[in-house]
Amino acid sequence: MARGYDVAVLGAGLVGCAAAYELARRGKRVIVVDQWEINRGASGRNAGSLHFQIEPRMLNLLHEQPERLSQLITVNLQAIEDWRQLSRSVGKDAEVVMSGGVMVAESEADFTVLTEKSQLEIAAGLRVELIEGREVRRIAPYLTSDIRYAAFCGDEGHSNPRLITPAFARAATELGCQFSLQTRVMSLEPIGQGWRLKARPTSQSAASPDSISIDAEMVLMAAGAWAREILEPLGFSTPLTAHGLQMNVTQRTRSFMTHLVQHVGQQLSIKQLESGNVLIGGGWPATLSAQLLGSDPAVNIIESSLYGNMEVALRVVPGISSLDIIRSWTGISSVAPDHLPVLGPVQSLPGIFIAAGGSSFTLGPTYARLIAELMSAGSTTLPLELYRPERFAVARQIS
Secondary structure, eight states, X not given: OOEEEEXXXXXXXXXXXXXXXXXXXXXXXXXXXXSSOTTOSGGGSSOOEEOOSOOGGGTTHHHHOHXXXXXXXXXXXXXXXXXXXXXXXXXXXXXXXXXXXEEEEOSHHHHHHHHHHHHHHHHHTOOEEEEETHHHHHHOTTSOTTOOEEEEETTOEEOOHHXXXXXXXXHHHHTTOEEEOSEEEEEEEEETTEXXXXXXXXXXXXXXXXXXXXXXXXXXXXXXXHHHHHHGGGTOOOOOEEEEEEEEEEOOOOOOOOSEEEESSSSOEEEEOTTSOEEEESSOEEEEOSOOTTSOOOEEOOHHHHHHHHHHHHHHOGGGGGSOEEEEEEEEEEEOXXXXXXXXXXXXXXXXXXXXXXXXXXXXHHHHHHHHHHHHHSOOSSOOGGGOGGGSSOOOOOO
């Protein structure tokens, strides 16, 4: 017999667990379904950056579609407030640090891009300050003297990816949300005014049922790139693709960095954790197996990415040269072709919603709150038209 809920959330990562909390807080009966465990995927295996400045990977839109970037900054501004609130509620034990961030430029060409980016951000209301020379040395003395320019945002920082999602899951559970973990969704079927999820346990326990049915009025796809494979049989294709990423962390050392460091022209993010370890990332690729659904995808380190990442990091923050790398690991991100979120209802599949893509760690709590507003009240406090799922392709009606 199918179990009935107001909302079934597919994916127990940050967006899924945060959305479950927000929906349950609004009185919805919610179940979260995941083929693995809470925080097993991208949410627990990223670098934990809170980067509210426009990411370098998105700067190709700076000249082509500046209005789109401007609208994204509005979401970033809300995310700043959401993270500050979380540090006093569900995120209080998630090592949320918002002591500022610097995006550096090494060349005059990089500085030109940094200036244009910052002007757009400032016009949209983001607190960004262009600094150079002695001011760079004063604010971030750990940077190499070759760095002449930087953009400083006092709201940036980092959080611990291993802690924030479980914090949301605990808060959602306290509000009555249920979790069905190690449960693989095999199909979605429209029934009446809602949807039926047919699933099966991934565990081999003798007590596990052969199949599970879950009925829900609405379904939220918060499973990143897995959303594509689940929705394609229903005639809807969203170009969310999975990308393997890798990160590195050093041994512990004295505290010498207080900011998130990014590079406007290179793949780089560096921050020092409360433990004293220095975490180095920035979007360097790892290899990813092609198959996602129905398996735990293999994500393997690429040696050239490790060395490339470290070369940039050592050039920008030479103080890490004496530190040993003690661990490297991989993760999975899901991105759309324009690097913006996929956020909103699937118009051709009434009752199906997507919240994925974009900067899903930095903006995850805000995605969750906005999609919960939409699913509960039918409207949102910020416009979502820019992020509509149908912006890439025409969906086909279910026959």
